[in-house]
Amino acid sequence: MKYNYYPGCASEGTALxxxxxxxxxxxxxxxxxxxxxxxxCCGATVTSSVVGEFPAQVLAARNLALAQRQLDGHDIVTTxxxxxAILGLTNxxxxxxxxxxxxxxxxxxxxxxxxxxxxxxxxxxxxxxDVGVEKIKAAVEKPxxxxxxxxxxxxxxxxxxxxxxxxxxxxxxxxxxxxxxxxEPVEFENxxxxxxxxxxxxxxxxxxxxxxxxxxxxxxxxxxxIVTPCPxxxxxxxxxxxxANKQFQTSxxxxxxxxxxxxxxxxxLGRKEAGLDYCIVAPYQKLSNWA
Amino acid sequence: xxxxETVRKYDPEFxxxxxxxxxxxxxxxxxxxxxxxxxxxLRGIMDHSxxxxxxxxxxxxxxxxxxxNTIWMCTSCYTCSCRCPRGVPMMxxxxxxxxxxEEEGYITNQSHMAQVYYNDVAKRGRIWEGGLTLKYxxxxxxxxxxxxxxxxxxxxxxxxxHKRLPIFPxxxxxxxxxxxxxLQKAAALAKExx
Numbered sequence: 458m459k460y461n462y463y464p465g466c467a468s469e470g471t472a473l474x475x476x477x478x479x480x481x482x483x484x485x486x487x488x489x490x491x492x493x494x495x496x497x498c499c500g501a502t503v504t505s506s507v508v509g510e511f512p513a514q515v516l517a518a519r520n521l522a523l524a525q526r527q528l529d530g531h532d533i534v535t536t537x538x539x540x541x542a543i544l545g546l547t548n549x550x551x552x553x554x555x556x557x558x559x560x561x562x563x564x565x566x567x568x569x570x571x572x573x574x575x576x577x578x579x580x581x582x583x584x585x586x587d588v589g590v591e592k593i594k595a596a597v598e599k600p601x602x603x604x605x606x607x608x609x610x611x612x613x614x615x616x617x618x619x620x621x622x623x624x625x626x627x628x629x630x631x632x633x634x635x636x637x638x639x640x641e642p643v644e645f646e647n648x649x650x651x652x653x654x655x656x657x658x659x660x661x662x663x664x665x666x667x668x669x670x671x672x673x674x675x676x677x678x679x680x681x682x683i684v685t686p687c688p689x690x691x692x693x694x695x696x697x698x699x700x701a702n703k704q705f706q707t708s709x710x711x712x713x714x715x716x717x718x719x720x721x722x723x724x725x726l727g728r729k730e731a732g733l734d735y736c737i738v739a740p741y742q743k744l745s746n747w748a
Numbered sequence: 749x750x751x752x753e754t755v756r757k758y759d760p761e762f763x764x765x766x767x768x769x770x771x772x773x774x775x776x777x778x779x780x781x782x783x784x785x786x787x788x789x790l791r792g793i794m795d796h797s798x799x800x801x802x803x804x805x806x807x808x809x810x811x812x813x814x815x816x817n818t819i820w821m822c823t824s825c826y827t828c829s830c831r832c833p834r835g836v837p838m839m840x841x842x843x844x845x846x847x848x849x850e851e852e853g854y855i856t857n858q859s860h861m862a863q864v865y866y867n868d869v870a871k872r873g874r875i876w877e878g879g880l881t882l883k884y885x886x887x888x889x890x891x892x893x894x895x896x897x898x899x900x901x902x903x904x905x906x907x908x909x910h911k912r913l914p915i916f917p918x919x920x921x922x923x924x925x926x927x928x929x930x931l932q933k934a935a936a937l938a939k940e941x942x
Contacts, residue, residue, distance in 0.1 A: 466874050466875035466876075466877065467877070469874070469877075469914070469918040470876070470877035470878060470912060470913060470914055470918070471877055471907065471912045471913070472912075473911065473912060495921050495922050496874075496921075497869070497873040497874060497921050497927060498868075498869045498873065498874045498875050500869065501865070502824035502839065502843065503861070503862045503865045503866070504862075504865070504866055504869060505843040505844075505846075505847060506843055506846030506847050506850060506859070506862045507847070507850060507862050507863060507865075507866040508847075508866065508931065508934075508935060509770070509844075509847050509935070509938055510769075510770040510771070510840070510843065510844065510847075510938075511770065511934055511935075511937065511938040512931050512934035512935045512938060515930060515931070515934035516869065516927075516930075516931060516934075519927070519930060542824075542826070559937050560934075562933065562937060563930050563931075563933040563934035563937060564930060565933075566926060566929040566930045566932075566933045567923075567926040567927065567929065567930050569930075612823075612825035612826055612827060613824065613825065613826060616825065616826035616827055616829075616830050617826045619830055625826075625830045626830065649827075650789060651789040651823050651825040651827065653789065653790070653823045654823045654824065654825070655823075655861075656821070656823060656858070658861055658880070658881060658884065659857040659858045659860070659861040659884070660821075660857065660858070661899070661900060661903075663790065663793065663821075667789065667790075692907075692912075696903050696906060696907055697903065699902065699906075700902070700903065734910065734911070735910050735911060735912055736910065737906045737907070737910055
């Protein structure tokens with residue numbers, strides 16, 4: 458299994474934990490990752506408001522063109538929901554010959570060209586459908602028995618490219634991985650509510666009000682921890698949890714891990730490889746059996 | 749009539765302009781069923797629901813549309829487009845409207861953020877999240893920046909303590925000038941088409 462790997466900007470800052478844990482987990486599972494050399498920001502859902510939709514799509518397409526030049530014929534995998542949505546939607550646009558021609562005219566300024574033949578895949582898709590649950594189970598060295606986990610998928614990775622690998626309303630992939638690790642996935646209220654993503658920076662009050670019902674739902678369902686694949690969800694649920702506690706007079710203390718971090722623990726990798734020190738809500742007590 | 753302020757201005761040119769944007773055809777597709785506001789995460793704090801925004805575009809109510817907080821409160825979660833019986837990508841329409849609002853000089857905190865985000869992309873090719881927060885605060889003016897810093901210092905400190913806000917920018921793309929050339933060419937091509 459060989460992939461072009463697009464880490465995205467969060468993996469160099471707020472989601473460093475995900476970056477390191479994914480590399481460690483990929484090695485255990487025999488996933489060969491070729492980080493796209495010289496990748497650029499996908500533009501997220503922000504860039505189009507400044508420059509318009511087409512230039513924003515070309516910005517994203519530069520990464521697809523680089524991947525094709527560096528490792529043609531292999532899917533692109535990304536660990537960020539927003540990058541997945543943007544790269545995936547842009548990739549789809551290349552089926553339109555007129556768009557393709559125009560986008561390539563712009564990409565030529567950087568001596569690049571893209572024919573639209575690669576697939577863009579999300580981390581969970583690759584884990585469940587390429588690696589497979591059986592292989593994940595086989596890699597488990599320290600089963601997470603007894604750990605109750607609230608899997609919060611977030612929105613963009615299942616809803617932007619609907620039905621690519623999971624149901625947009627009732628996604629199952631994340632819970633399948635949680636079960637494969639020996640932990641118990643719990644159903645919880647508000648699991649399909651949005652955390653408000655990037656609004657956290659420009660409208661933190663709105664984010665605080667949005668993360669509260671999600672954390673509260675997970676706590677009431679008896680979860681020990683929350684896991685998510687998404688960098689923005691992880692940051693919002695983790696970094697804003699104490700603020701939500703203060704505002705809504707709760708005392709939740711739910712560690713929020715990336716699914717890759719939980720996998721690292723299940724695979725018997727240590728606290729360092731699992732990047733637990735990046736977590737703001739301290740996870741050590743609840744994970745003391747495995748870390 | 750008591751005065752000009754009671755007269756609502758409608759601008760059919762605005763409607764035409766939105767129809768010509770990348771996702772304008774979808775504005776025509778909406779059948780006003782109202783499923784989008786019922787699924788919207790932030791409907792409660794929007795001054796107009798997404799459905800109303802569509803109808804206001806059709807009416808040509810430029811002011812109401814472009815100054816509405818709705819276009820900036822859309823989180824791009826894609827939930828409404830999942831449930832829309834006609835598959836209207838509402839967030840893409842919102843992105844078009846944001847672009848129009850920016851061009852027309854309607855400024856919000858979110859448009860400030862979008863601007864500093866894009867500046868980072870154009871300058872380095874990648875986002876430096878730590879610097880982003882800083883540059884955004886500067887855009888808000890000293891008073892607002894201090895208020896934000898005071899309110900958010902606990903979050904910022906925790907992020908910093910846990911090594912999630914690097915003090916120095918990570919390396920950008922090798923040749924940002926070429927990336928800018930690509931973006932400029934793309935903008936020119938988009939304009940050509942009108």
